[in-house]
Amino acid sequence: MNNRAYTFILITLMIDAIGIGIVFPIMPDLMDRVGAGSTGEGAFWGGILMASYAGALFLFAPVIGSLSDAYGRKPVLLLALFVLAVDYVIMAMAEVFWVLLVGRILAGVAGATYTTATAYIADISSAKERAARFGMIGAAFGIGFVLGPALGGIAAEWHITAPFWIAAGMAGLNVLFGLFVLPESLAPEKRRAFGRRDLNPFGAIFQAFRIPGLAIPLICLFVFEFANMVYPTLWAFFTRELFGWSTLYIGISLAGYGVLLALVQGGLMPVMIKRIGEFRTLQLGFVSALVGLIGFGVISTVTGLIVFLLLAALSDLTPPMVTAMASNTVDEDRQGLVQGVIASLSSIAAFLAPLAVTGIFERFVDDAGLYLPGAPFLISALMILLIAPLIWRLRPLAQS
The missing domain is CATH 1.20.1250.20 (MFS general substrate transporter like domains)
Structure with missing residues (x-):
């Protein structure tokens, strides 16, 4: 079962990376679709979308990780994947900029599961296995970053929204896969309470x-x-x-x-x-x-x-x-x-x-x-x- 769970985690991380890269090649056409009047204006709107994704990722990464410490890895991972699938549907149907903005923020929140996914791998791996398995995280992200732009560029030749529908299908299928193959890795006695300190992403920076x-x-x-x-x-x-x-x-x-x-x-x-x-x-x-x-x-x-x-x-x-x-x-x-x-x-x-x-x-x-x-x-x-x-x-x- 550990091997299936490990495969699920790698697929989840790859889908996260695809979600980042899939938007890059279609961004100019996407901005035209929601009303950008020029290349420069479209670039600025695209920058706002990228910033909103990164901002949500920064703010929610410690929160998502701490929630998984408190309530378990499996529910947090599956919920995030479900949110990601819904987000892709929102992006596919968006015809105004603010809807795209909401979609990118949701994607950032869901993408913050990286910390939970790596914690899951640590939970199910022995000390000797961890180095190699953490190395595979980089490989999964690398594959996702290659597939994301390629998928976005090729699928958009059919229709500008096609990449999002494909990505939604991938995330949805992975949720179903996880429901059946992903056991909970964090026993109840090893969990900790979720507190206010878990909401502050800046404390560690000042300390460092x-x-x-x-x-x-x-x-x-x-x-x-x-x-x-x-x-x-x-x-x-x-x-x-x-x-x-x-x-x-x-x-x-x-x-x-x-x-x-x-x-x-x-x-x-x-x-x-x-x-x-x-x-x-x-x-x-x-x-x-x-x-x-x-x-x-x-x-x-x-x-x-x-x-x-x-x-x-x-x-x-x-x-x-x-x-x-x-x-x-x-x-x-x-x-x-x-x-x-x-x-x-x-x-x-x-x-x-x-x-x-x-x-x-x-x-x-x-x-x-x-x-x-x-x-x-x-x-x-x-x-x-x-x-x-x-x-x-x-x-x-x-x-x-």
């Missing part, structure tokens, strides 16, 4: 910044994640504005980018760490990020996009390296705190960045004056450049 040596890697991670959010936020609108790409091309390109990220983090990164060490691998990722963002700021051809996309993929060497260095600053009993705070800061960046970069994009493609669709990428490059002195101060935390 007071730990000596931890502030610098946390600041670097936050700024880097904020700057790199320009890619998923603007990709569909940027390629539509510059090259006139359809949802199919946008979806395929995003899926290809997902494959590149998997190759970089799963294949290249271990080799680079072994050969040149953590800090030089971090330097490679940092320089790639800077050059890639500048390149996207000025490109005008598909060839240029492909070249700088490779550098953008290499930039994802940076977050795992900084995360490892942040982990090296604390003892074992604070590792959970650090990882939770890093996830929270990533969620805050995912909330704030879409609002900022889409506003800048709208200003430089719609208003009179300088026409520069790549302006958000150039500003993101400036942000990366500003943390260069902090990045260089991380050398003592790196493993050779």
Whole structure:
């Protein structure tokens, strides 16, 4: 039964990732459907949708996790999946912006089950199994991030709402699967009461910044994640504005980018760490990020996009390296705190960045004056450049 439950959890996490990625390629057409008057306005509305998802995820992740501690993993997981299925139906039927907004907030609440899903895996795994099984979580998310944009781009060729109906069906079928194969993993005697402290997502962040040596890697991670959010936020609108790409091309390109990220983090990164060490691998990722963002700021051809996309993929060497260095600053009993705070800061960046970069994009493609669709990428490059002195101060935390 454990193997079936484990499979259910991985499928649930994959569906969560699909739910994030499925919207990216169809966002321009979706915004047109609900009344956006231009590419820039559509991008700004899309940024609000992305921010609402990330904001709900940030606020509800600790709540959902604590509810599962109090009432058990199974009911929380199944209810969240059911809400996700309903959300996809709402998104498919939405013809005005505020309905889409409600749908994205619901998706963020339901997507906050990541903490419950990982807790479930910890419950059903032995100490020797946990490392490998947690590694499979990343694989499940990776598959979802590849399938989501591909599904969105291909299915939208039939109809703009087709991706949502397909995703609703997948979530609904997984609810039925879970009803039959998912046992409760948390015994009643191991549960704890749900309290007011479980409603505060900011307490751990303030605590972490007071730990000596931890502030610098946390600041670097936050700024880097904020700057790199320009890619998923603007990709569909940027390629539509510059090259006139359809949802199919946008979806395929995003899926290809997902494959590149998997190759970089799963294949290249271990080799680079072994050969040149953590800090030089971090330097490679940092320089790639800077050059890639500048390149996207000025490109005008598909060839240029492909070249700088490779550098953008290499930039994802940076977050795992900084995360490892942040982990090296604390003892074992604070590792959970650090990882939770890093996830929270990533969620805050995912909330704030879409609002900022889409506003800048709208200003430089719609208003009179300088026409520069790549302006958000150039500003993101400036942000990366500003943390260069902090990045260089991380050398003592790196493993050779």
